[in-house]
Amino acid sequence: MFKMVEDDEVDIVIAALNQDLGFLEEWRSLISRFHIIIVKDPELDSGLQIPPDFPSLSVYTRSDMEARIGPESLSLLRFTGFSTRYYGYLLSKRRYVVSIDADCVPLKDNLGRPIDIVRQHLANLTTPATPLFFNTLYDPYAKGSDFVRGYPFGLRCGVNCAVSCGLWLNIPDFDASILKSGKRNDRLVDAVLTVPKGTMLPLSGVNVAFDRELIGPALFSGLILAGEGKVRHETVEDLWCGMCVKVVCDHLGYGIKSGMPYVQRGGDGETEQEIQMERTMEGTSLLEVAVPFFQTMRLPQSAVTAEECIVEMAKLVREELGRADPSFARAADAMEEWVRLWRSMHTKQ
Template structure:
């Protein structure tokens, strides 16, 4: 059983990688028809190509021109245009290469994301076996009673490749993780601008930077992140931009050590402040290691400026 959620609190963002979305919508209609769907045109389609969307779907289209109007020449992935403009509490992000995974135990991928977000996470005490809040299961013997209430889960990161495992786990506090650009869901009001877009900049670890930052912020705020179900099948497997730079091993090691040891001040109690302070730390501690890290810090602050401008305009 999935927990009930008000459809008016959810947006589903779909990045259109091809002009005809008929086949995609036909497969996803049972899972997304309750919600508003924000369709973002991939700039690679070209401005002259209009999108074909079958009737009967509550949707809004953002063309490549709309995205440029919002972001200008900023080096952000278009998948986050929908996340940026959404005014809903929960945002689910897909692209048109995603298909429901036929062997997935959840059946409904969107409902599984919502379940992950609406049930607590347990980042303080790692349970390697299963999600203790799943119907019909309980905590393992010996799990501390004081931690069984869990914390608010703000990010659900589904999977798409590899062997299917019918499980959801909380990623432990302090652990680093990679977050894909699609098949994710987020509590937008809680994690906010800390769900960074993939940045198209030439820097070490640029393709996984968003996940490293988002997880660090979630840990700092005492919030939870889950991974596992739902699975989707994908015809397009690159989940983020690839840096054109061959990253120096020393720079990568320095960045990973930074994320392992970085601590934000206790005065940072909202996600926007965390992103700003984290960008400053990146520039201060990593800017001298590789110039690409300063570019990433600039991109983080630019994203935060866009976020604040959109929020203030509401």
């Protein structure tokens, strides 16, 4: 059931947090045929070193952000750190968006060939998801798989898949991983599953793809913590974004898949300073309030697009969470501004 996707239907988004983008050489055989959007972190002063001969590549900087959306919007939305990627999402005009962190490289198969994560993401997005009834053999649409005995025939057509959450090897995605010093993830599970309806998930932007036409406006995080300029809190932003997009998918009847494809993540993980900042519990305490809010959220039936869902969600965030902490009120403002910009850039004249 895998749908063939044309190359001009795909954008690759990469947030440039460092000057040297030499890692793109390892991705060349997999992504050079697509349009690549590179967004430079506004706080990065040095110029970018990009390997030559990528035929379709666009680079955006702080000056472009200020010219396109204005300094006030830029101040509110804070496209910095790994959240720089959201600006790439805003600019993308293609249906499918694949986002890869700059510290990731392709995994290799037994013959040393890079594994094509773009193809796997597209397979996830173009085959149905099954959020309404769990299939105990995971993705029934994967090659060699099927629905298990007892799976309702009326639900076997599935629903549209809006988001594909890939995983990675090496740096584990644990809380305060300094407590597990030296721990590395070397276990690849060759499986894809649909996250059940009504269940939240800790989304990560390290290796993710989505159908922009279905859910694009929901892929944004308005929650920015105080002190973000010193130590970035992309994890908290990812988690907020993940809960937003899951509520929207559940409301609109879309699915989210998690699992394959994997990438290899480099580096040594978070520094001790970053971990200590995380353990101040600022972000954790906010999320402890936010999780039950999202778990019980019900959007009005009048919200029939992702844009409308985020606008309604922002109202609820302001009304129900804004009193608990000013960070939530600011998040509501950012979500509304994001939708305004999205509409201004994507509404057909």
